[in-house]
Amino acid sequence: GAVVSQHPSRVICKSGTSVKIECRSLDFQATTMFWYRQFPKQSLMLMATSNEGSKATYEQGVEKDKFLINHASLTLSTLTVTSAHPEDSSFYICSATWVAGRAWNEQFFGPGTRLTVL
């Protein structure tokens, strides 16, 4: 099956710093990638959808200047949490798919990145 990786798996940073999380599709070209955030013992909330070569579409309530998403190639999307604060501590999960004119395109999930902001 299709494999999606995330790096780093865990990151601890000081408040005010920026953190970049990478999401890679290892064996397929991902035309679309999704970024989710999951707070402890809560559900996954979609933050944004990114299509290769275009600007990301953010869900309502997600600050685009806070969470910068870049999908510069068909195998890599990055999420940068700018000026991170303790309330940004969360589990960030990406997923990837390739759109092929089907009614539904399966999403393949990465293993997640646990961000802790001190």
Next chain:
Amino acid sequence: AQKVTQAQTEISVVEKEDVTLDCVYETRDTTYYLFWYKQPPSGELVFLIRRNSFDEQNEISGRYSWNFQKSTSSFNFTITASQVVDSAVYFCALSSYNTDKLIFGTGTRLQVFP
């Protein structure tokens, strides 16, 4: 608006017991997809099943079975003869036709004790 409700926050069972995880959804779409995912302690989501709204046949896969009832907007998941390895958080999710956005329920944490 679309919504997925998993009313059971946590369930604890003893090994070999059967357990059913409930999922109720809301959507105005006539065509949609329903999913179940497993999230073990490691955090990585594991895809279990996808069902489209036109297919109400129940499905069985080993110890897992799913009951889809459009009349009650439910898509319940049963694990037969549960095992300790089944301990995880299980998410039900919904997606509309021609969109890849997944709307997740709040999840049910299943603990299976030996």
